[in-house]
Amino acid sequence: MNAITTAVKSLANLIYPLRCASCGKSLAVTDEVGACGFCVSRIRPNPKPYCRSCGRSLDDAHHLCPGCRTSPFYFSRAYSACLYEGALKEMIHAFKYKNNRILASLFTSLMTDFINDNHEIIDTISVVTYVPLHARRRQERGFNQSEALAAGIARAFGIPVHGCLQKTSHTKNQSELSRDERLVNVSGAFTASGSGAHAVKGRYVLLVDDVMSTGETLNECSRALIEAEAVEVRCLTLARGL
Ligand SMILES: [Zn+2]
Numbered sequence: 001m002n003a004i005t006t007a008v009k010s011l012a013n014l015i016y017p018l019r020c021a022s023c024g025k026s027l028a029v030t031d032e033v034g035a036c037g038f039c040v041s042r043i044r045p046n047p048k049p050y051c052r053s054c055g056r057s058l059d060d061a062h063h064l065c066p067g068c069r070t071s072p073f074y075f076s077r078a079y080s081a082c083l084y085e086g087a088l089k090e091m092i093h094a095f096k097y098k099n100n101r102i103l104a105s106l107f108t109s110l111m112t113d114f115i116n117d118n119h120e121i122i123d124t125i126s127v128v129t130y131v132p133l134h135a136r137r138r139q140e141r142g143f144n145q146s147e148a149l150a151a152g153i154a155r156a157f158g159i160p161v162h163g164c165l166q167k168t169s170h171t172k173n174q175s176e177l178s179r180d181e182r183l184v185n186v187s188g189a190f191t192a193s194g195s196g197a198h199a200v201k202g203r204y205v206l207l208v209d210d211v212m213s214t215g216e217t218l219n220e221c222s223r224a225l226i227e228a229e230a231v232e233v234r235c236l237t238l239a240r241g242l
């Protein structure tokens, strides 16, 4: 950071003090992460071994979790870097709903480190895409948090990123619904058409989102990508809900 940038940021920090997105502690102007070191150290990785379908943490590496045994997904496999809890949950909330975009670089580095430890996630992947927001919600929020994460990952690994999916219906927030309601809520809500469909046809696709819980949103997006003739869809999220 050069002296002028530091001076401008110091001035801005006097007016809008930079605070940790989790605990609220004041941060130094040179701290570009958006969270204090203590809160970053509290972020827990999704513990291995994982379900070989949905990526949920399991006791036994060679088994599917009970949900995946009875109802398989359209994606071949999903992975989540961290657990959706505590400090990270608060940071993701600040990122999505309080427009705290400075956190994007921390989140992207957590995901790229995870890919480096699990390189099969991006082997053969030739396009990165993301869960879209409905146009109205995107306008309200000003950005799509999943698009920001996908762009960071694509840049890190030199893979093209493409907005392949559209959200065609305005759905309720999945976190407010039961599992059965979630399934109905997002059913048929996504489509890949035009240049989006063209970008995935015959390709191995990495689908990125911020949080996975039951997997219904990622499954419906994967269905749209498979219907657009993607060869295979793998999913990666920053965090995994319990
Ligand atoms: Zn903190």
Ligand SMILES: [Zn+2]
Pocket: 051, 052, 053, 054, 055, 056, 064, 065, 066, 067, 068
């Ligand atoms: Zn599973």
